[in-house]
Amino acid sequence: MPGRLFLTKLARGLLTVWLIVTLTFVALNLSGDPIEALVGDQAPAEVIAHYREKFGLDRPLWQQYVSYVSGIAQGDFGLSLSDQRPAIELIAAALPRTLRLGLTAFVLGLLLGVGLGIVAALNRNRAIDRFVMSFAVLGFSLPNFFLGILLILLFSLHWRLLPSSGDQTIWHLILPAVTLGTHFAGTFARFTRSAMLEVLSKQYVVAARAKGVPRPRRVLWHALPNAAIPIITIIGLKLGDLVAGSIIVETVFAVPGVGRLLVNAVTSRDFALVQAILIMTSITMVLANLAVDAIYALIDPRMRAARSES
Amino acid sequence: MTERDRKAGTDGGSAALLSVEGLTVGFRTAAGYADILHAVSFAVRPGTTTCVVGESGSGKSVSCQAVLGLLPANGRRTAGRILFEGRDLAAASEAELETIRGRGIGMVFQDPLGSLNPLHTVGTQLRETLRLHTALSEPQRQARALELLRLVGIPEPEQRLASYVHQFSGGMAQRVMIAMALACEPKLLIADEPTTALDVTIQAQILDLLNRLKAEFGMAILFVTHDLGVVAEMADDVVVMRHGRVVEAGPAARLLTAPQAPYTRELLAAMPRLDVAAPVYRKRAAS
Structure with a gap:
């Protein structure tokens, strides 16, 4: 049952x-x-x-x-x-900001990571694959605080394109979401690539080709759902990183979310x-x-x- | 190989449905391309069965894959023509091949359970083939899928259409694969060791089914096997392969009774027979 x-x-x-x-x-x-x-x-x-x-x-x-x-x-x-107020009230006030940042970063990382992983798998061992995988390694090995500060230096101080702190407008969301999302994109790209490579060599993908299924449909309809199982496992595990990452990113970009609330609560x-x-x-x-x-x-x-x- | 045999095998003339001429295929290795098919030639006449036999690694499966342009990513055809109904498949683009795969030529594989996608129902995959190659509407496709499952002898086809491959046995899955390969009534069915993974009794049923469908649809079969018993049951013509070369080719009746090439004789001698006593090996001291 x-x-x-x-x-x-x-x-x-x-x-x-x-x-x-x-x-x-x-x-x-x-x-x-x-x-x-x-x-x-x-x-x-x-x-x-x-x-x-x-x-x-x-x-x-x-x-x-x-x-x-x-x-x-x-x-x-x-x-x-x-603060003498109920803890749940403080969290409720900070949560929407964290959710907005976290979900944006997560969706960004997922789309970018899975997309790049598929592209890498389809171009195995070619220049595109190597380029994408270098990006992936860089993405998940760069610490969030480092990438965040780097982006602030480039986009806020040097080019003066985007705000570096706060969360008043949608523009404030971009740098922290990219910082956090890059980490997920790197991880998802690697797992998607290896899962896709395994599935693409399966007999049913060859059989689909033998009955005239065009490549885009083979990849997206025959292979990707089968590769999704390990990818979804990683998504579940990576949600913990989302919390950890948002603590750092919210601190770097001065976003008054749950992550920063936690840091302040621990210090006091x-x-x-x-x-x-x-x-x-x-x-x-x-x-x-x-x-x-x-x-x-x-x-x-x-x-x-x-x-x-x- | 005599001149007459070479003619029988390679030169079906204009009558051949499929004619492979001088096919050479190489695989990329660390030390460059290594040829594993050397100028392979054979032909399949319409409505007949041609069996390709040989030991493991003789190149019989690669020959079949090459016909449909299904070589692995590291494989490459370096020479030769593959004429199907007068068209050279070796020169065809991937898009052209996609219209021939599943429509002009159907294919079944050695591992039926692995050949069906585990996440989609059998019915969905059958209808997919019909949607790719026919103009049938969805209800028509459903009806045709049902008809195809009945044709290959699957009981309770209505329920089976909604089933997944993990709910099938190997023999039943191979029947589904055959139904899928025949969905668009192809002129040629390529069967790459379709019974090797099955129990002996199931093997016989699948061979019977193939012979029945061949007669019903008037299609030709290119049948890859290493089992000479299967060859005797199925073949009109036989192509014997070894080390990526065609050793001997000709009509089954002649080739099985009066083989010319020494290798063919060895192959036939290696098959256990009920009507001939097996050679008895004694210790030298005892003889």
Whole structure:
């Protein structure tokens, strides 16, 4: 039954989220006293005691844990220590910017990467292939902060074409999206090339040619869907890099998104906010992996069959 | 090889449907091009079966691939003509070849399960062939696909059209491949070891099917095999190949009973027979 398998995967996902909630709680409690970071170590004892009581940090650790977990289950991620507002509100305010940047970069990287990967595979070992693959290696090995600064130097300072920081207009989106997207394009190009090379040598592609199927249709209709399985696996894995990358890129380009919010929260030891962001991120990752599983089944009838048998 | 045989094999005259003349094919290696077919010539007469036999690496499959311009990327035809219905396929462009592949000449392969795309239904792939080469409407294509599956003896063809290749056995998949190759009623079917990957009983069924369809459609078959039992069952004419050269060619009846070339005699002698006692090898000391 496909439904039962899906429920198993969902339960596994929930377990993952719970583990991350717990690990985050433990790690942050080990990392130092947040109240000290908030009010400074010169503050009088009664001020510290007041804040401890306000954030519930005076209670035993297990009580803090239980109330935290039950709060999250109800969608309550606690108050930001530095801002005194609910953590979820701060995230909600920053999220649209991050989503816009991340999705633009991801779509850009996907289209460019898969397109270039196909071109490279079709021109295997020719000059185009070598050129594309050099670009790919450069793309995924250049660190985001380096490429970002390089682009700012060229396009903002030298040629004065594009703004270097902020997110007021669509023009502000271009440099950070290209920075982040180049990394994905490099990775996708390499995986698409090798997946396509494998599939293009399969007997069914030769058989399609033998019955008169023209090359564009052979490539896009016969080969690409078969090459898509490994590519989709990489997409699922690379979503984690999207989060990591956006932290750096948002900092470089001064985009007030979730990435920058996280960096600030960590520096100010804002317990609740860091926990909230990490948990939201892990939920996103778990959902992305569920989506990848669903897409597998959509593409490949053999996987649908495997599901209905289990 | 006698002069008479050379004529029988290569010079079907104007009557030949397919006539391969002096075909030379090279493959690119680290040390430049290495020829693996050396001036290969043979002919297929309309409505007859020509079997190409030889051991592995003799060039029989490459000869077939070359006919349809299906050589691997590192292969190249360096000389020769391939005349099909008077047209030189060796000089044809890829676009011209695409109109002949699947329409004038159909092809089936050794690995039927690998020859069907695993992500598209069998029906979709059958209709694809019809859409490429005919002006039939979608409902007509569906009806024709159904008819073709019935023709090759697939039970419950309605359900089978919606099935994927992983739901087929090798024999059933080969029937589908034959149906697809015959969709546009080609004049010539190239069958590259179509029964090698199948069980013996399934092999016999596929050979029967091919012989029945050959009579029904009046098509010619170019049949590649290394199995002389299959040759005896199928062939009107036989081409024996070795090391990329044609060793002997001629009518099956003559070639199987009175082979001229020493290599052909060796091939025939290597085939186990029920009516002749197998040679018994004894230890030298015992004899």
